Amino acid sequence: MKVCKKCHLLKSLDEFGNNKNRFDGKSTYCKECERMRGVEYRKKNPEKAKESSKNWRKNNPENYKKTIEKYLEKNPGYVFRTKTQTIQTK
Numbered sequence: 001m002k003v004c005k006k007c008h009l010l011k012s013l014d015e016f017g018n019n020k021n022r023f024d025g026k027s028t029y030c031k032e033c034e035r036m037r038g039v040e041y042r043k044k045n046p047e048k049a050k051e052s053s054k055n056w057r058k059n060n061p062e063n064y065k066k067t068i069e070k071y072l073e074k075n076p077g078y079v080f081r082t083k084t085q086t087i088q089t090k
């Protein structure tokens with residue numbers, strides 16, 4: 001169990017995202033707060049958020065592909081289009 005630094009609730013470790021930079025390997029904020037933080041950040045900095053996700057895709061092409069594949073697995077029939085490729089589930 002771990003206390004979230006943001007909502008100060010005691011939650012199980014499953015409720016926390018992984019963070020390799022932390023001594024316990026877990027994020028200081030629970031997943032719910034991390035999610036809210038991301039939403040707020042994108043609301044406040046739409047351009048920066050766009051830019052950073054663009055950079056992330058560029059620096060993590062493999063992870064990006066996996067993310068899309070996971071998404072497509074959950075949403076069969078969805079067509080995913082990027083500038084360079086079109087991915088569609090069978």
Ligand SMILES: [Zn+2]
Pocket residue numbers: 004005006007008009029030031032033034
């Ligand atoms: Zn929290």
